[in-house]
Amino acid sequence: MKREVAAPATEAHPMDELLRMDRIPHIWCPTCGLGTVVTAFASAVDKLEIPLDDLAVVSGIGCTGRVAGYIKVDSFHTTHGRAIPFATGLHLTNPKLKVVVISGDGDLISIGGNHFIHAARRNVDITVICVNNFIYAMTGGQVAPTTPLRANASTMPYGNFERPFNIPYLAESSGAVYVARWTALHVRRLTKAIAEALQKPGFSVVEVISPCSTLYSRRNRIGTGLDLMKFYHDNCEIKHGADTRELDIGFQEEITVGKFIDTERPTYVESMNTWYAEVFGDQYEPYEGSAK
Amino acid sequence: MADSSRRTPPGPGQKYWRRPLDADRIKVPHGEIHILVNRCKGCQFCVEYCPRDVLEMSESFNVKGYHYPEAVNEGECVNCQLCEMLCPEFAIFCVEVEEEVADDDGGS
Ligand code: SF4
Numbered sequence: 187m188k189r190e191v192a193a194p195a196t197e198a199h200p201m202d203e204l205l206r207m208d209r210i211p212h213i214w215c216p217t218c219g220l221g222t223v224v225t226a227f228a229s230a231v232d233k234l235e236i237p238l239d240d241l242a243v244v245s246g247i248g249c250t251g252r253v254a255g256y257i258k259v260d261s262f263h264t265t266h267g268r269a270i271p272f273a274t275g276l277h278l279t280n281p282k283l284k285v286v287v288i289s290g291d292g293d294l295i296s297i298g299g300n301h302f303i304h305a306a307r308r309n310v311d312i313t314v315i316c317v318n319n320f321i322y323a324m325t326g327g328q329v330a331p332t333t334p335l336r337a338n339a340s341t342m343p344y345g346n347f348e349r350p351f352n353i354p355y356l357a358e359s360s361g362a363v364y365v366a367r368w369t370a371l372h373v374r375r376l377t378k379a380i381a382e383a384l385q386k387p388g389f390s391v392v393e394v395i396s397p398c399s400t401l402y403s404r405r406n407r408i409g410t411g412l413d414l415m416k417f418y419h420d421n422c423e424i425k426h427g428a429d430t431r432e433l434d435i436g437f438q439e440e441i442t443v444g445k446f447i448d449t450e451r452p453t454y455v456e457s458m459n460t461w462y463a464e465v466f467g468d469q470y471e472p473y474e475g476s477a478k
Numbered sequence: 479m480a481d482s483s484r485r486t487p488p489g490p491g492q493k494y495w496r497r498p499l500d501a502d503r504i505k506v507p508h509g510e511i512h513i514l515v516n517r518c519k520g521c522q523f524c525v526e527y528c529p530r531d532v533l534e535m536s537e538s539f540n541v542k543g544y545h546y547p548e549a550v551n552e553g554e555c556v557n558c559q560l561c562e563m564l565c566p567e568f569a570i571f572c573v574e575v576e577e578e579v580a581d582d583d584g585g586s
Pocket residue numbers: 213214215217218219220249319323324397398399400401402
């Protein structure tokens with residue numbers, strides 16, 4: 187992102203270089219936090235000076251799923267829940283590519299939940315940015331596996347009685363090597379966490395709590411996205427290294443944010459190469475990708 | 479919002495209570511704000527979280543029918559770029575402007 191502004195100020199923005207401007211303005215509602223998450227991601231890429239040709243973004247379906255369509259790098263908008271398997275294939279074909287999944291809680295944790303746990307178990311070297319807005323937003327506010335207890339959803343008109351997933355705990359217990367949670371308000375810390383996750387070999391997860399003004403907060407009568415940002419401001423506690431079992435999120439209750447897990451474990455490709463080298467000795471040529 | 483006058487650096491004629499040791503070496507950066515009015519969807523994130531209270535929502539509407547931010551206090555902008563980072567619409571950004579060199583010797 188260049189900072190010199192040659193064009194008239196009303197025409198260009200430093201982010202424009204990283205966006206598919208023919209699709210902007212995006213479809214996200216006023217006071218939705220998703221655009222902010224895109225800026226944080228772009229800033230992390232900019233900070234690490236990752237060549238854009240070495241980066242790929244994969245999304246599933248949903249409001250967050252639109253990200254792949256707005257970012258001007260190689261990107262793919264997969265079917266519902268299938269962002270991680272697509273990203274896994276992309277990574278295994280060309281392990282030198284930085285493969286990032288940016289998708290929502292419903293897509294990654296519910297419909298793609300199985301892919302999430304197995305990619306973490308195998309320690310596939312990809313980064314997952316899971317935007318958690320507590321609800322299925324694009325399809326009309328149905329209850330998600332991340333909807334806090336007692337929050338209202340269109341399929342839970344009397345309040346949710348299903349226990350939600352705690353994403354950092356799910357990620358850690360499945361085997362992720364980097365796990366952090368921030369909100370869209372903590373945009374600088376979020377950028378730093380995304381940069382760390384991008385540099386981490388193995389399965390890294392950044393959960394981003396982000397306001398959904400149209401479905402979640404309106405249905406629950408808790409104001410606009412700005413009110414939710416103010417809520418995060420007043421009710422987030424930073425606890426690095428917190429025990430992930432204690433990171434449940436209650437309805438309008440305090441949210442613990444921070445970096446919880448940062449550890450090392452052989453990645454999927456490393457494990458395969460080490461084992462086959464042991465089994466086949468000199469006959470085995472370590473796998474480094476099949477992309478030409 | 480917090481009282482912004484607390485954060486105002488001392489103007490001419492005022493003295494720092496204790497002059498920072500590096501006051502004549504460290505320059506407070508200054509920013510020039512660019513607002514792409516017609517991209518704005520009026521979320522107010524920038525106005526609410528600008529640490530220097532530089533921005534205020536407009537009375538008038540943009541082409542989409544939203545109020546948008548106006549820099550009412552641009553001299554206070556320290557180019558922290560928080561407004562730019564928070565804006566979900568890529569509608570506001572800030573560029574650093576060169577400080578004009580003060581013609582006194584820093585009071586020594
Ligand atoms: S429905 Fe919710 S998550 Fe989707 S764009 Fe609107 S505010 Fe954002």
